[in-house]
Amino acid sequence: MDSVRLNQIGAACLFAALAVGASWGVARTAVPEPVPAKPGVAIPHPAAPAGASIDDLVARASVEKGHAIADRQCAMCHSLAPQGPSIIGPALFGVVGTHVGDIPGYEFSDALKTHKDETWNNTTLSTWLKSPADYAPGTKMSFPGIESETERADLIAYLNSLKPEPR
Numbered sequence: 001m002d003s004v005r006l007n008q009i010g011a012a013c014l015f016a017a018l019a020v021g022a023s024w025g026v027a028r029t030a031v032p033e034p035v036p037a038k039p040g041v042a043i044p045h046p047a048a049p050a051g052a053s054i055d056d057l058v059a060r061a062s063v064e065k066g067h068a069i070a071d072r073q074c075a076m077c078h079s080l081a082p083q084g085p086s087i088i089g090p091a092l093f094g095v096v097g098t099h100v101g102d103i104p105g106y107e108f109s110d111a112l113k114t115h116k117d118e119t120w121n122n123t124t125l126s127t128w129l130k131s132p133a134d135y136a137p138g139t140k141m142s143f144p145g146i147e148s149e150t151e152r153a154d155l156i157a158y159l160n161s162l163k164p165e166p167r
């Protein structure tokens with residue numbers, strides 16, 4: 001056998017291997033992995049697709065759950081009432097849509113004021129509430145953050161609802 005023939009056989013084997021690999025890949029993507037049933041584990045928002053954006057998550061979030069989270073985790077430092085006072089942190093009614101660190105009568109840290117060109121929206125709130133110290137190193141909000149993106153979405157949906165009734 002000459003070397004050209006050997007090369008042809010080699011190429012044929014390689015091609016076969018690639019073809020098998022490719023069809024395996026197609027089969028793997030075409031057949032969804034079975035979802036393991038986890039009895040007893042509550043899946044809060046089954047409708048949210050994996051990789052959903054924070055805007056999607058907020059759109060599907062629960063204002064009631066967010067309210068409960070705020071009462072538990074924010075209300076000791078923040079008033080959530082209309083025209084509420086500053087406590088340890090600034091009052092949060094109507095905070096969505098304002099500039100960062102821009103609530104009159106509250107002395108913000110320089111750490112937060114460096115973000116004053118940004119506006120509080122779903123994205124900035126989610127980043128801040130995930131880890132205040134990462135968003136604004138040196139902030140005086142001593143709060144570790146909320147790891148669960150779903151809980152942050154619920155909370156943000158609640159904050160979004162804190163605005164005067166349209167008339």
Ligand code: HEC
Nearest residue numbers: 073074077088089100101102108109112139140141142143
């Ligand atoms: C231990 C007290 C404390 C807790 C708990 C706390 N905060 Fe704060 N928060 C602060 C302080 C203090 C600031 C001002 C931070 C600064 O100037 O660096 C602040 C600032 C903020 C701001 C920025 C406001 C603005 O106008 O820029 C938002 C939004 C906020 N907090 C939301 C929350 C939410 C939502 C929770 C509950 C998950 C929460 N905070 C829990 C003390 C707290």
